[in-house]
Amino acid sequence: MLGDFAEKYGITFPLLSDEGSDAIRALGLYNEHLAEQAAFYGREARPDQFGVPYPGVFRLDERGIIVAKEFEQSYRVRPAPALLVERTPGAAPAGLAIEKTVEREGVSTTVGVDTATYRPYEKHEVRVALELPAGTHVYAHPVPEGYAAFEIEVAPFDGLDVGAARLPEPHSFRIEGVDEEFRAYVGRVEAAIPFNIVPYQETATLSVEVRYQACTDRLCYPPDAMTVDITLQGIDLVRD
Amino acid sequence: MAAPAMPKLDFNRIGPRVGERFPDVRLSDQHGRVVDLHAVREGRPAIVVFYRSARW
Numbered sequence: 001m002l003g004d005f006a007e008k009y010g011i012t013f014p015l016l017s018d019e020g021s022d023a024i025r026a027l028g029l030y031n032e033h034l035a036e037q038a039a040f041y042g043r044e045a046r047p048d049q050f051g052v053p054y055p056g057v058f059r060l061d062e063r064g065i066i067v068a069k070e071f072e073q074s075y076r077v078r079p080a081p082a083l084l085v086e087r088t089p090g091a092a093p094a095g096l097a098i099e100k101t102v103e104r105e106g107v108s109t110t111v112g113v114d115t116a117t118y119r120p121y122e123k124h125e126v127r128v129a130l131e132l133p134a135g136t137h138v139y140a141h142p143v144p145e146g147y148a149a150f151e152i153e154v155a156p157f158d159g160l161d162v163g164a165a166r167l168p169e170p171h172s173f174r175i176e177g178v179d180e181e182f183r184a185y186v187g188r189v190e191a192a193i194p195f196n197i198v199p200y201q202e203t204a205t206l207s208v209e210v211r212y213q214a215c216t217d218r219l220c221y222p223p224d225a226m227t228v229d230i231t232l233q234g235i236d237l238v239r240d
Numbered sequence: 241m242a243a244p245a246m247p248k249l250d251f252n253r254i255g256p257r258v259g260e261r262f263p264d265v266r267l268s269d270q271h272g273r274v275v276d277l278h279a280v281r282e283g284r285p286a287i288v289v290f291y292r293s294a295r296w
Contacts, residue, residue, distance in 0.1 A: 002270040014275050016267040023265055029255045029290060039244040053290040054254065058262060060286045064278050066258050071251040075292055088287065 021051040029053040037075050057084060076121040077161070077196055083114060083125060096127060100228050105221055106133040111208045111228040118204065118232045123163075123196045126208050126230075128152045130189040137184040138212040140170035144180060148213040148223035152191050155207035155227075163194035184215075200236040205229050262288065 002015045016023075024030050031037075031054045038045040055078065056071030068087070070079065082094040099112030108131040115124050130150070132138065143149040154162050168190060170183040197204050208230065213223040256262055265277040277288070 003272075006270040011270075014280060015270045016265070016275060016277075017269070018267055023267055024290075027255055027263060027265075033247045033249065036244065036247045040246045042243075052292045054249070054251070055292050056251065056255075056290050058256065058288040058290075060262050060281070060288065062283055062285050064261050064281065064286075066256055066260055066262055069251065069255075069258050071249075071254070073246055073249060084287070089285070 018053075021053075024051070024053045027053075029056075031075065034075070040074070041076070059088065072123075074121075077123055078121060079123045080115060083123065098230050098232075100230065102226050102228065104224060104226070105214060106136065107131070107138075107212075107214050107224075109210055109226060109228075111210065111230065113206065113230050113232065116233060117235050118197055119235050120198055120200050120237055121196050123194055126152070126154055126193045126195060126206060128191045128193075128208065128210055130185070130210075130212065132186055132189065132214065135216050136214050137186045137216075138189070138214050140167065140183040140185055142183070144182060147215075147220070148211060150185060150189065150191075150212040151210075152193060153209045153211075154193055154195060155209065157204075159198040159201075160204075160206075161196050161198060165191060165193045167191045197232075197234075201234045203231050203233055205231045 002017050005011070006015055018024050021030060031052050034045045034050055034052065038049075052075070054071055055075050056069065057079070058066050059068040061067050072078065085091045086094040094114045096112030097114060097116040099110050101108060101110045103109075110129045110131075112127050113124060114127065118124060130138065138150045139147050141149045150167070152165050152167075154160070156162070168185070170185050172181050172183055174181055195206070206229070208228045209225060210228070211223065211225040214221045262277070266274055269275045277286075
């Protein structure tokens, strides 16, 4: 059966069969929560479905040591293949399939998504990059009173499952004459939000809001906020 | 009645841990051949994916 599956999808890497789930059990990965997970989706797990592992990915280095481990809470959610591969050293970056750029006061904001299409439950990312001119910074949380921090958000909609925003580590610095430490970003700032969309729809539109306050050594611009809409085409799940 | 919640699982505690050597695994592949996971890597990095099922 794995042979047919491999041939049908052109898979050349090893697919290992663990009939009886002995290896899965020995590894401690037998999914003990299948019934509860199925109940979350309003389903009852069938007897022949028990024995599956928790779905996830281990990354091994050349010595076989586990360097990373990525598992999902839901058995239905999976990383998009390009994003899974991208995190492997030496692999090509996933890139942005759709991107839009807004320029304001010398700050360039690019909002994009790694894909132009989505399948239900497939985890993708909204990626935001700020390009700040020399001498300009934006604040990071925790922000001094009266200032606005760099934040990114995707507007919720029914069926959109959004993960925590990933922001880089900011620099700490002090302004001459001010007895307070600030955390801020300079240069190119890259942030991302993982998401997956649950129902199959022909299209889904992500409304991404980017907020920041740009300052130089001499002045601060008023806090800025922009919304960028990105529309993805839906592709239904593979149903055999 | 409230919808059942998705159980919250701590995968730091489930299965092999980061920093450990991945355990030895010897299973049949799609060609019916027995594959030793560490041997087939041939000293290269690898991604080991636990897939739910090829049937479901």
